[in-house]
Amino acid sequence: MNGFLADWAGAVPVFAAPFLLATTGLIINERAGVMNLGAEGIMAMGAVSAVIAMLSGSGLVAAILCACAAAVAITLLFALLAVVLRLEQVLSGLVIFAFGVGLSGVLGDSYANQPIKALGPVAPRIFAGLPHWLGRILDQDPLTYFAFVLPVLVWWVLERTELGLRLRAVGEDAPAADAAGVNVMRMRIGAVLSGGLVLGLAGAHLSLVGSQVWVNGMVSGRGWIAVALVTFSRWNTLRAIGAALLFGAVQAVIPLILSSGLNVPIYLIQMLPYVATIVVLGASGIGRTSLSAQPEDLARPFLREERR
Amino acid sequence: MKRLSLLASVFGLAGCFALAPQARAQVKLDGPPKIAFVYLGAISDGGWTGAQNRARLVMQKTFHEHIPYVENIPEQTEKVEQTVELFLNRGYNVIIGGTYGYGDAFAAEAKKHPHVAFINMGGVTTAPNLESPYPKTFQGWYLAGYAAGSVTKSKVIGMIEGFPIPSVLWDINAYALGAKAANPGTVAKVAFVNSWSDPVKEGQLSNAMIEQGADVIATDMDSPAAIVQAEKAGKYSIGYQNDMSADAPNGILTSVVFYWDKMLVPMVEKLKAGTWTSAGDSLYGLKDGMIELTMPVRHVSPAVQTKIDDIKAAMIAGKFDPFTGPMKAQNGTVEVPEGKVITTDQLWSMKYLVDNVQGSIK
Structure with missing residues (x-):
């Protein structure tokens, strides 16, 4: 299994990682009942902040922390609008989307198109003895590895801890959770900010691993694809791994086909991710499990003793 | 006074048409040239708009005047017209635009304001007072390709492009x-x-091409992202529009660089002298200095450098054209027969890849 397949398999994790991070971040939000459509803008803030930090001379770890901090900062605004002020969540999300994309462009203006040092592979030598294709798959950077570990951790916290139970309760039935003594607002703010932090990581992955350069508007709709992947993974971060891998595989094959020199219709090939999104959304709409998987109180602001 | 000048301009225009309906009339500005730029992107885009802005800076120095600009004006006719009108109201009479999609707006404005000179870089629409110039980028890319061919060991080179349109396909x-x-x-x-x-x-x-054996990566895009990956993989690279050597310091061979000022400065000088006529849908190349390669080309032998210099000189002298027959498309069709050179019309309608290109445009 060398050549084309090994190239493909080796490229999938890097393609999947930003989607997986973003989807995980959004699932944390939505399980607490908050729909955050600002993902694209928050990722842009993460991406630009990582680059600004790198160009200002900080190390990779500091750059990743900067991305998280910037993402949390803009998410704080979303939390204020959507959770504290209880504004319409869809609109608040769209505001954050536009604001994040715009602000990242302004902040990154004098840092655009300047290459930064890449986030390198963890330890290529360890994989030298393995079969070529396996080595290709495992030879990834730390952020990509983290992208695949995080969903497992998040799943464990959500499904196996009291904190997770409380968070899910807030998302399923906020008044009941409130009556049981859970501070709904605090729980939702916590979930929104943690989700924002992970979205910042997704943005950092795009600029530190993907492009190694900041260009205005470079998130290019990837945040919206993550919004769709949340539904496809049925609000379950373990399923998100599968969804992101499937999506990453579709995306990773495109450059390989395009650069293979095969005389294939390029527009059809480039349509694949969008076709996959439609198929994925269609598939997630089939069967009752998907409906019951959606948090009951998703996108419903909570006001104690409000008639529902 | 205003009405008088309007009347005069109407008669003036009518006079022009009466005297020489076919010939291109010299454009008489209302006063000394006052230049303003309208940009599609941000001046920090590192590519298309960045290159145009370099020209604006040169022009500021050459003409000792401040030349204003606006960034991020989308290719929407109403928005472009509004922007142009704002400059006109402030007394600017040389309006320089920066993209294909401004064409219709510029044509409409040019018709409305015959005493204003319009130049739209990358456009195709024309009028007696509207010129739409484009660089002969293919001249630069031929030389860059020669450099790439002389350093490749795998005999596979790559290029990343935007959309398959003629002015990209000729690259x-x-x-x-x-x-x-x-x-x-x-x-x-x-x-x-x-x-x-x-x-x-x-x-x-870029990574996928390198995995499939390419050892020289050229970018035809604004950002250096493709050549940054080539640098990381230890491969050669070629930059575009601006000198990208800082983005791939070890592997870069050269960059195909735009110098819009080489075309714009003479135009403004002619406007000052009252002798400018629109050249219509024009092409400017190595001869005009509009396109340059960063020299010397790195990583090539002195013999190859000499050869590149020779080909460049031949193109400048008009003795050689990259698209000289026999030139075959991928499917074997002869696009330019033996002994013939491609025509401008054929250039603008190029919808094929030549026979040693691997890729698809369908």
């Missing part, structure tokens, strides 16, 4: 032909990003 075709001239049997892979800017995808395409 990959010239690049491939240049490589073939230097090293027969070399193939050039091409991949289209399907966007003018998606650095993540540009980097991914």
Whole structure:
């Protein structure tokens, strides 16, 4: 299994990682009942902040922390609008989307198109003895590895801890959770900010691993694809791994086909991710499990003793 | 007074048409040239708009005057017209635009304001007072392809492009032909990003090409993302529009650089002298200094450098054209027969890849 397949398999994790991070971040939000459509803008803030930090001379770890901090900062605004002020969540999300994309462009203006040092592979030598294709798959950077570990951790916290139970309760039935003594607002703010932090990581992955350069508007709709992947993974971060891998595989094959020199219709090939999104959304709409998987109180602001 | 001048201009225009309906009339400005730029992107885009802004800075120095600009004006006719009108109201009479999509707005404004000179870089619409120039980028890419062909060991080189339109296709075709001239049997892979800017995808395409054997990566895009990946993989690279040597300091061979000022400065000088006429849908190349390669080309032998200099001199002298027959498309069709040179019409309708290009445009 060398050549084309090994190239493909080796490229999938890097393609999947930003989607997986973003989807995980959004699932944390939505399980607490908050729909955050600002993902694209928050990722842009993460991406630009990582680059600004790198160009200002900080190390990779500091750059990743900067991305998280910037993402949390803009998410704080979303939390204020959507959770504290209880504004319409869809609109608040769209505001954050536009604001994040715009602000990242302004902040990154004098840092655009300047290459930064890449986030390198963890330890290529360890994989030298393995079969070529396996080595290709495992030879990834730390952020990509983290992208695949995080969903497992998040799943464990959500499904196996009291904190997770409380968070899910807030998302399923906020008044009941409130009556049981859970501070709904605090729980939702916590979930929104943690989700924002992970979205910042997704943005950092795009600029530190993907492009190694900041260009205005470079998130290019990837945040919206993550919004769709949340539904496809049925609000379950373990399923998100599968969804992101499937999506990453579709995306990773495109450059390989395009650069293979095969005389294939390029527009059809480039349509694949969008076709996959439609198929994925269609598939997630089939069967009752998907409906019951959606948090009951998703996108419903909570006001104690409000008639529902 | 205003009405008088309007009347005069109407008669003046009518007079022009009466005297020489076919000939291009000299454009008389209302006063000394006052220049303003309208940009599609941000001046920090590192590519298209950045290159145009370099020209504006040169013009500021040359003419000792402040030249204003606006960035990020989308290709929407109403928005372009509003922007142009704002400049006109402030007394600007040389309006320089920066993209194909301004064409209709500029044509409408040019018709409305015959005493204003309009120049739209990358456009195609024309009027007696509207010129739409474009660089002969293929001349630069032929030389860059020659350099790529002479350093490739795998005989596979690559190029990342935006959309398969004629002015992009002539770049990959010239690049491939240049490589073939230097090293027969070399193939050039091409991949289209399907966007003018998606650095993540540009980097991914670059990596995929390297995995499939390409050892020289050229970018036809604004951002250096593709050549940054080539540098990381230890491969050679070629930059575009601006000198990208800082982005790939070890592997870069050269960059195909735009110097819009070489075309704009003479135009404004002619406008000052009252002798400017629109050249219509014009092309400017090596001869005008509009396109340059950063020299010397790195990583090539002195013999190759001499050869590149010779080909460049031949193109400047008009003795050689990259698209000289016999030139065959991928499917074997002879696009330019033996002994013939491509015509301007054929250039603008180029919808094929030459026979040593690997890739698809359908």
